[in-house]
Amino acid sequence: MTREGWIRLAVVAALVALLEALCRGGVIPRTVLLAPSDMAVSLWQILREGQHNTDIVSTFRNVALSSALSVTLGFALGVVIHALPRLRATIEPLLASYYAVPTFMFYPVFIVVFGVNAAAIIAIAVLLSIVAMVTSTLTGLDRIPAVLRKTARVYRMSFAKRALLIDLPAAAPHLFTGAKLAFAYAFIGVIASEFILSGQGVGYAIAYAYNNFDNRTMYGLMLLVILAAVTANTALDVIDRRLQTRLRR
């Protein structure tokens, strides 16, 4: 790990220790916040006893499906938009301001269309995350050096071969960044949607525990969400950095 990484870890550990001390010393009441160690114990019990296994599996399945759909559809859309300059000129300003629109407000529409089920959650998560992949695809394709395309012509490569052997690997760092962002947005989209339009999932279970004053379960599940998001994002970030280092021009 780098020196910066150790410092980052030390800062997080210090904050957790401070929180633990404030909770244990009674400065923060237990009705407001559990001590981090209690959260960890609660999470361990949740996982050991398995009472929320269905919720956990449902959430992770929805995140995986939403991410896969966003990356696939976002990449395909990006390629099409990149190939059609007039369409791009029309759409690009809309893409730039896309995240100014609170997409969650469309949840009643998705309930009407899909019903209260996983499809509505996945639709919202995809809506939230797909544009990150579209814009990253456009950036990646824009940044392919012209000389590589010339080189492909020297090798007399067909369009398909060039796309596969030159364009795709050359754009890979940007595509991976898009996939990483799409995953993060999909995670947020799924958890947030489960709060408002689901009968299962980790988001739903947190809301249910909150409504029933079950702080131990609520904080245990919140810790699970944080750990899952941080672990996945850190892993993706490591791959992303390696790609950027190896492929930077």
Place this chain on the structure above:
Amino acid sequence: MRAPAEIHARLTGVTRVYDLPGGAKLHAMGPLDLALARGEFFAVVGPSGCGKSTLLDVLAGLAPPSAGEATFEGKPVDGVPDGIGVVFQEDASFSWLNVRDNVAFGLRRAGTDAAEVTRRVDYALGFMGLNDFAGAYPAQLSGGMRQRVCIARTLVLQPRLILLDEPFGALDQQTRLLMGDELLRLWRETGATVLLITHALDEAAMLSDRVGVMSARPGVFIDVVETGWPRQRDSRIVSDPRFGGITARLWDKLRVESLKIMGGAKP
């Protein structure tokens, strides 16, 4: 211009006109004639924007001429012909492949059998001094090393005509001189015909059998200088008393053309 005995590649009345937005046209180059003898080293110098790279693109089959004809080994150039290798000024190494895979890329695409790929790649890596970097990625190499990778990638395909578009343009002077030596060695060992586009007069004078000087746009050849160097030569030739005379003659011609570009100042 001297007509070489055995013509390897030829441009006859080649003109290149670009269509600009709004219906305007840009006459970039020509009409221009050039005959490259088999195995000769020909350099092209000229002021910026005179169409040097366009000339290379037409000969490589990367751009069709607006008028005239390009031929390679007696056949009209239509698309990139087999037997032509091109090295560009920009870094064209594949950053996602290590040096060995970069160099092997063209051979594998051509379906060359694995043993032959290994043999030729090993030779090219050794020839270009890249043996110790076979497993490295381009991002881990200097600009000069990356350009060597690109030259090695071209070399393994054993092209009969090598087209170089300012391949050392981004390198410092010492590296350029040393790369020039390697290029001369490559030229001697392969027997290929070489066309070098460069803006560096000393590079053109040191490396070439003949140097063509192009006019300001639309570029045509206004002079072709025979250097008279022996085939066995290297960068130490810059200390030859005749070297200064050659570069001076090139500069005399080029200065006038460069001034035209800089607002028509009188020579």
